[in-house]
Amino acid sequence: MNKILLLLSAAACTLLACKQSGDKDKGQSPAAEAAFDNKDYHTQSNADSVKGTHLFLDIEVSFDAKTITGSALWDIENPYKKGQIIFDTKDLVIDSVFLDGVTKAAYTLGKPDSVLGTALNVTIKPENKSVKIYYHTTDKATALQWLAPEQTFGKQHPFLYTQSESIHARTWIPVQDGPGVRYTYDAKVTVPKGLMALMSATNPQQKAADGVYTFHMDKPIPAYLMALAVGDIGFKSIDDRTGIYAEPSILAKAYNEFTDVGKMVHTAEELYGPYRWGRYDILVLPSGFPIGGMENPKLTFCTPTILAGDKSLVNLIAHELAHNWSGNLVTNHTWNDFWLNEGFTMYFERRITEAMQGKSYTDMQWELGYQDLVATMEDLKDKPEDTHLRLNLKGRNPDDGLTDIAYEKGAHLLKLIELTVGRAKMDTFLTQYFNDNAFKTMNTKDFIEYLNKHLLDQNPDWKMKININEWVYSAGIPKSCPRADMERFAKVDSVAKKFTTGTKAAALPAAQWSTYEWMHFLRQMVASNINLEQMKDLDQVYHLTQTQNSEKADLWYLLSIKTKYTPAYPAMRSFLYVTGREKFLQPLYKEMMKTAEGKQMASEIYILARPNYHPLTQKVVDEIVK
Numbered sequence: 001m002n003k004i005l006l007l008l009s010a011a012a013c014t015l016l017a018c019k020q021s022g023d024k025d026k027g028q029s030p031a032a033e034a035a036f037d038n039k040d041y042h043t044q045s046n047a048d049s050v051k052g053t054h055l056f057l058d059i060e061v062s063f064d065a066k067t068i069t070g071s072a073l074w075d076i077e078n079p080y081k082k083g084q085i086i087f088d089t090k091d092l093v094i095d096s097v098f099l100d101g102v103t104k105a106a107y108t109l110g111k112p113d114s115v116l117g118t119a120l121n122v123t124i125k126p127e128n129k130s131v132k133i134y135y136h137t138t139d140k141a142t143a144l145q146w147l148a149p150e151q152t153f154g155k156q157h158p159f160l161y162t163q164s165e166s167i168h169a170r171t172w173i174p175v176q177d178g179p180g181v182r183y184t185y186d187a188k189v190t191v192p193k194g195l196m197a198l199m200s201a202t203n204p205q206q207k208a209a210d211g212v213y214t215f216h217m218d219k220p221i222p223a224y225l226m227a228l229a230v231g232d233i234g235f236k237s238i239d240d241r242t243g244i245y246a247e248p249s250i251l252a253k254a255y256n257e258f259t260d261v262g263k264m265v266h267t268a269e270e271l272y273g274p275y276r277w278g279r280y281d282i283l284v285l286p287s288g289f290p291i292g293g294m295e296n297p298k299l300t301f302c303t304p305t306i307l308a309g310d311k312s313l314v315n316l317i318a319h320e321l322a323h324n325w326s327g328n329l330v331t332n333h334t335w336n337d338f339w340l341n342e343g344f345t346m347y348f349e350r351r352i353t354e355a356m357q358g359k360s361y362t363d364m365q366w367e368l369g370y371q372d373l374v375a376t377m378e379d380l381k382d383k384p385e386d387t388h389l390r391l392n393l394k395g396r397n398p399d400d401g402l403t404d405i406a407y408e409k410g411a412h413l414l415k416l417i418e419l420t421v422g423r424a425k426m427d428t429f430l431t432q433y434f435n436d437n438a439f440k441t442m443n444t445k446d447f448i449e450y451l452n453k454h455l456l457d458q459n460p461d462w463k464m465k466i467n468i469n470e471w472v473y474s475a476g477i478p479k480s481c482p483r484a485d486m487e488r489f490a491k492v493d494s495v496a497k498k499f500t501t502g503t504k505a506a507a508l509p510a511a512q513w514s515t516y517e518w519m520h521f522l523r524q525m526v527a528s529n530i531n532l533e534q535m536k537d538l539d540q541v542y543h544l545t546q547t548q549n550s551e552k553a554d555l556w557y558l559l560s561i562k563t564k565y566t567p568a569y570p571a572m573r574s575f576l577y578v579t580g581r582e583k584f585l586q587p588l589y590k591e592m593m594k595t596a597e598g599k600q601m602a603s604e605i606y607i608l609a610r611p612n613y614h615p616l617t618q619k620v621v622d623e624i625v626k
């Protein structure tokens with residue numbers, strides 16, 4: 001299991017009553033379907049009756065105090081003439097609240113909940129049109145990562161970025177924080193002179209001399225897509241609608257990696273209809289960024305660990321780009337429906353990659369994804385309900401349920417539908433799905449109805465073959481799960497076998513391998529017990545310790561810990577000091593913790609590395625390195 005941040009999972013899981021259900025969970029669960037509950041249990045807001053429709057955010061970022069201070073002015077709609085509007089906040093300090101710009105409002109704060117935070121309940125009159133909340137953030141804000149200059153590439157200036165998904169937006173903005181609640185926004189952000197500010201909105205391409213930036217997002221978006229980054233950032237244009245933001249010292253490298261992104265947007269549009277967000281830019285963050293990428297509208301945030309130098313990890317950009325249809329346009333109604341965001345995006349990502357790189361290349365991604373799915377099933381064997389596509393996260397931390405199941409089981413279901421109905425019908429269906437539901441939410445039950453109505457009702461055999469209820473409402477991998485052609489991996493398998501049975505590294509036909517062939521090979525090496533001699537041999541021929549490819553490096557370091565191949569340790573240490581991407585960290589620390597000397601090494605490394613990790617990642621690694 002990797003793919004996505006397990007950020008909160010480890011920390012949260014202990015708090016949770018993860019109900020176990022044995023055999024009864026194996027079959028279909030029509031009961032779950034009948035009792036379909038569409039309520040979002042992860043917002044305390046009353047957006048279903050009184051709604052903030054437009055936000056004007058006016059904030060100042062202080063790196064000295066590590067706070068964001070300012071106001072959130074909400075235009076409100078109160079059709080039922082309710083007497084209060086409720087916002088989500090978490091670890092925020094509310095300074096004062098005004099109605100219609102002038103009248104001081106009465107408000108109360110609810111009892112803090114460790115997951116949901118503190119409801120801010122503002123008393124309003126039917127005629128009130130806006131609520132303005134003055135507030136500031138605290139050092140507990142889980143959405144914010146404040147970097148000191150030495151944690152950046154340039155080492156001269158501090159850096160700040162947000163990560164709001166799933167329910168962290170409320171730690172930096174008082175907001176009705178559910179994926180089902182959309183609003184437009186404007187913002188004025190004041191930052192120290194010399195730094196640039198960027199948001200999930202229209203963005204500057206140059207620094208403002210006075211450090212004051214204004215932003216506009218004219219499309220309604222949910223709070224989890226609110227994003228801000230501040231730092232010494234430069235811009236380089238790719239074409240008239242795409243470009244790259246990064247710290248000046250890595251801008252050229254980032255640009256070279258992503259020169260095909262303009263073409264990628266066209267490819268996505270050819271598949272499923274127009275890109276509706278205006279510009280598509282990418283911001284490459286410092287190494288501490290805890291995840292691979294985040295689909296912030298107009299401006300994908302990504303980790304620098306995909307700058308491999310040969311464009312081999314750009315599928316992550318295809319993924320975040322695809323979210324501009326699946327997720328940003330058609331949004332999961334609650335976090336229980338998360339697979340509608342990520343499963344669709346994974347499928348769409350691979351369709352983009354297939355169109356740009358060909359089928360045999362993409363088949364390797366499908367197979368690696370299938371392996372991840374199998375591994376996740378194993379990890380979750382005591383929590384079969386968490387392997388349903390439709391989740392039940394009520395009373396739990398939503399980040400806890402967000403595993404590879406949504407990504408890979410979801411994507412494989414869509415692949416099965418494609419294989420069953422044929423690609424042409426699948427693509428027509430998906431294009432219409434995105435059009436019909438643009439700027440709306442979708443829940444699992446409505447999706448199934450939509451799918452039946454627009455596609456599967458045409459042919460009862462399709463329905464039977466797909467048996468979507470089994471995928472959505474029961475545990476495990478259905479027998480109907482498709483597998484990709486193994487054309488290229490079959491060759492890798494035979495090479496792996498040769499190597500483990502004595503063939504020397506120099507005699508292996510690996511010189512032309514892509515990242516994916518290497519990943520498959522190295523995963524096989526992890527599973528088969530190769531020895532120190534074989535590690536040396538591989539390294540001498542293929543220089544794996546020196547690799548600049550983070551996916552290969554991560555697997556190589558894992559093997560190095562397992563086999564005690566010490567020549568790789570210095571490179572691994574440097575990697576762990578600077579890289580905050582959690583999916584790389586977890587396996588390495590876990591592997592070190594398996595032996596006494598490994599434990600020693602883990603704690604030595606972690607003492608130095610910890611300050612460079614995101615606060616939520618620190619919590620997760622704290623649990624591993626005890």
Ligand code: BES
Pocket residue numbers: 003004005165166291292293294295315316319320323342399402407583
């Ligand atoms: N939206 C997710 C990241 C996310 C999910 C953050 C849930 C917080 C809660 C993003 O699109 C994603 O899936 N990122 C992956 C990319 C990979 C699947 C190509 C990641 O960061 O590893």
Ligand code: ZN
Pocket residue numbers: 319323341342345
């Ligand atoms: Zn995603």
